[in-house]
Amino acid sequence: MTDTTCPSCGAVAAAGARFCESCGSPLDNAAPAAPVAADALDELSPISAPTRRKPTDALVDTGPRPCLVCQGTVGPDGYCETCGAxxxxxRDHFRETPASWVAGVCDRGIVHSRNExxxxLLxxxxxxxxxxxxxxxxxxxxxxxxxASLAGAKAAREALRTPFPQGxxxxxxxTGAITQVFGAAAAAANAAVVQVTDPASPNPASATFAVAVVERSLLAYANIGDSRVYWVPDGGPAVQLTVDDSAAQQQMEAGVPRExxxxxPQAHAITKWLGRDAPDVTPRTGQLExxxxxxxxxxxxxxxxxxxEPDALAAQVTAAGTSEPLDLALALVAFANAQGGRDNITAAVARVSGQNASAPALDHQEESDG
Incomplete structure (x- = not known):
């Protein structure tokens, strides 16, 4: 199979590529991808979708964004209007702040060539x-x-937009009702991942899945794979709430020390995932008051x-020295990049007071595999 030329911009694309890396146009020699509705693509804004499209594509309306060097405004050409960086x-670095007490940062890291x-958030x-x-x-x-990961994240968020049922x-x-809702959210995420996967792909897109939902004093969570949810109380011991679906977790359950x-070598081999070839998309779930x-x-x-270790993550939260969610998320990402940034990095955080009563109250943690 030989390289091909993009019919839109003339750039040379690698053999078998589905999209032009320069302009994002589909390539004639590529197998057609599963159809995605236009409104589904719009929902992926303000991040380009699919991610090989230019940020200036008509489907994307990013609006002004801050320069990561000087906090000036990044112009439409992708360069800072103040310092020129x-x-x-x-897609390589984006932030969300849906409310004053919730924020997240998703970053490519240093080593990887793209952010997967x-x-x-809502x-x-x-x-x-x-x-x-x-x-x-x-x-x-x-x-x-x-x-696929972006499509799946948006689909799960929409599935969780309404409050949990009371049962x-x-x-x-x-607890049973919440478990069902999380199962439906994971199924929606999986369907979105499959929808944007080329049906002819020999190595279909796949992703891990981790969700935390705060409803007053209730913290409910779910996961598939090895993305995690932690609870880091002020002045108390932190807790890793989710349990990984991974080879490392299996080793730990067999008595091998965490470190x-x-x-x-197989530490990050996951045993469950989302995707067309996923054997099971039932999440582990749990709740904490x-x-x-x-x-x-x-x-x-x-x-x-x-x-x-939960205490190690708590130490980084403390070291950030902030009560502002976006500042904390940025500090956690900066910490990971300072350690080498060997992988893509996502940190989503919510600041809670623990004083809002939920009904009915739950006085203990419960976990379920569905």
């Missing part, structure tokens, strides 16, 4: 009332996982690679 693309992480204006943090980490050895009014029934398992102020942190392994 070239900005990363919207994704996140999607939050009420009232602090602590309701927030949804969704983090997907596209598997780097699968094709178009950058497009039959008992803690047990509400050894997480640094083994928040009784003290602190931080909810949902992240990809690009962050926890360098602070896996």
């Amino acid at each position: 070239k900005a990363p693309t919207e 992480d994704a996140m999607a 939050a009420s204006e009232a602090p602590g009332e309701r927030a949804v943090l969704v983090v997907l980490d596209g598997v780097s050895n699968s094709i178009d996982s950058d497009v 039959m009014g008992t803690p047990a029934s509400r 050894v398992a997480e640094n083994s 928040i009784t003290a102020p602190g931080w909810v942190v949902a992240c990809s392994d690009g962050l926890w690679n360098y602070a896996s």
Whole structure:
């Protein structure tokens, strides 16, 4: 198979490429991708979709964004209007701040050539009332996982837009109802991943899945793969809430110390994922009643690679020295990049007070595999 020439801009594209790396146009020799509705593409704004499109594509309306060097304004040509620095693309580094108490940062890191992480957030204006943090980490050895992870994150967020049902009014029934909602969110994310995957792809797109939902004092969470949710209370011991679906986790369950398992050659081999070839997309789920102020942190392994133990992550939260969610998320990403940035990095955080009562109250943590 030989290289091809883009019919739109004339750039040379690698054999088998589905899109032109220069202009994002589909290539004639590529197998057609699964159809995606126009409104679904619009929903991926303000990040380019698919990610090989230029940020100036008509489907994308990014608006002004800050220069990462001097905080000036990045112009439409991708360069800072103040200092002239070239900005990363919207897909390589983006931020979301849906409310004053919730924020997230998704960053390419230093080593990888593209950002296959994704996140999607929503939050009420009232602090602590309701927030949804969704983090997907596209598997780097699968094709178009950058497009798929973004589509999956947005789909999961939409599936979780409405508050959890109350069930039959008992803690047990509400737990069952929440488990069902998380299952539906994972299924929606998986369907979105599959939808943007080329049906003829020999290595279909895949991604991990981690979600945290705050509803007053209730913190509910779900995961597939090895993206994580942590609870970091002020002045108390931090907790890793999710349990990885990974070879490292299997080793730890067999008695191998965490440090050894997480640094083994197969440490990041996941045993569950989203995607066309996923054997099971039922998430692990759990709930925690928040009784003290602190931080909810949902992240990809690009962050926890360098602070896996809950206390290690809590130390970085403390070192950030801020009560502003965006500043904390930026500090956590900067920490991971300072350690080498070997992977894409996502940190989504919510600041909660622990003083908002939820109904019915849950006085213990419950976990379910669905």
